Amino acid sequence: MVNILLRPAVANDLEILWEFQAMAAYEPNVAAAKALPIVATYLDGWQRPDDFGFIAERDGSAIGATFARQFTPGANDAYYCVERTPELSIGVRPGARGQGIGEMLMRAVIAEATGRGLGLCLNVRSTNPARRLYERLGFHAVPGMTVTNRVGGLSLWMALSAKSQQTTPPAPPGHGGA
Numbered sequence: 001m002v003n004i005l006l007r008p009a010v011a012n013d014l015e016i017l018w019e020f021q022a023m024a025a026y027e028p029n030v031a032a033a034k035a036l037p038i039v040a041t042y043l044d045g046w047q048r049p050d051d052f053g054f055i056a057e058r059d060g061s062a063i064g065a066t067f068a069r070q071f072t073p074g075a076n077d078a079y080y081c082v083e084r085t086p087e088l089s090i091g092v093r094p095g096a097r098g099q100g101i102g103e104m105l106m107r108a109v110i111a112e113a114t115g116r117g118l119g120l121c122l123n124v125r126s127t128n129p130a131r132r133l134y135e136r137l138g139f140h141a142v143p144g145m146t147v148t149n150r151v152g153g154l155s156l157w158m159a160l161s162a163k164s165q166q167t168t169p170p171a172p173p174g175h176g177g178a
């Protein structure tokens, strides 16, 4: 991939991340995304100590981003997937899709999670072609976690399989990981 710079997302990147969160949530713009608590919760208070992410830039402009946040049971039951398994969001600008940037971002966030001894999960609409990308990278559907989404379709949870986490240190007792 030429002319693409991948860098970690930092606290000052909040507004950039919002652009890509709006895309990931299929909202028409950032204002619409911010108005939806179920979408806004992914970035409220960014960058919390455990939040991490990456931004892809071409010629100094952000063209894609991914970021991950661990939700907690009780406080965030609607989003919580598995402990020690943050949920990621990802978006690439429409004109830049299909060129491998999404995969590059996914590999970066997977490597970061693996280095932290964490799994990763995501929520994807059943009709989203991005499922193929996630499956190629080792994500699998979590059994029993298909839900009706806010637009009346089906969304499923996907998590990294144990095989793709081979380099991850064993989780502490009582922590199941992905």
Ligand SMILES: CC(C)(COP(=O)(O)OP(=O)(O)OC[C@H]1O[C@@H](n2cnc3c(N)ncnc32)[C@H](O)[C@@H]1OP(=O)(O)O)[C@@H](O)C(=O)NCCC(=O)NCCS
Pocket: 023, 024, 025, 090, 091, 092, 093, 096, 097, 098, 099, 100, 101, 102, 103, 104, 122, 123, 124, 125, 128, 129, 130, 131, 132, 133, 134
């Ligand atoms: C999903 C997305 C981040 C992938 O980024 P990308 O740079 O296009 O991905 P890559 O070029 O690395 O990989 C191509 C794969 O991305 C997926 N993809 C391609 N175009 C897509 C699109 N318009 N929408 C969703 N996924 C798409 C497919 O899985 C494709 O693999 P395939 O060729 O086998 O079908 C990007 O397409 C996007 O922002 N889509 C809209 C928002 C979205 O769906 N976010 C994820 C929500 S879970």
